[in-house]
Amino acid sequence: MCVLGYCAGRYRCPNCGRSYKNKVNLGRHMRWECNKSPAYFCHACDYKTCRKDHLKVHLISNRHLKNVAGKIRYPCLHCGKSYTMKNNLRRHQRVECGKEKSLVCYVCDRRYYYKQELDTHVKLKHNISAKIEGFPVPMHWKF
Structure with a gap:
């Protein structure tokens, strides 16, 4: 049984049926995403979203970088440089980034x-x- 959109430990959107762990996320979805056309698109794959912050997260994700480069890359969250080896990212963060x-x-x-x-x-x-x-x-x- 659902009460005010709350069903079995999840908050469900009455418009599209997507569910969220808490009321705040459901409200954000209804305000910014639900029934809205995506305004942000990835240049390298078919990812699209209504939120700019979601596109930024996608662009630094290993899933996206693997699609683009053909292999996993490890991005620096501070400056955006990416490396094929995790050790090189750690060295960059320890010695170079912001220094x-x-x-x-x-x-x-x-x-x-x-x-x-x-x-x-x-x-x-x-x-x-x-x-x-x-x-x-x-x-x-x-x-």
Whole structure:
């Protein structure tokens, strides 16, 4: 037996029959979604929704990324970059995301996250080897 749209632990929409765990979600559905044409569409698949926030969640979901790239990708929820390996996402979040590049080339002021990248840059762009004894290492280089 249903009372005021509440049936067996769920709140059911009287218009379309969809059910929700709580009254707030049912109200949101009735206000923004029920009997409304989808206004937001995924460019890569057939997903469509009436809510912009739902499209954003879809776009960073592994289901969507697998459809687009052919394999699962792991997105950073802070900046949107995505990686094929979870370890690379963790490294990005730990070292890069939202952080300033702390290593600076003393010749041209270009900045890097990793010492190996800086060493390669100095060697290739400025023809200076970091392995030479007595190589001047500026104090702002962090090892």
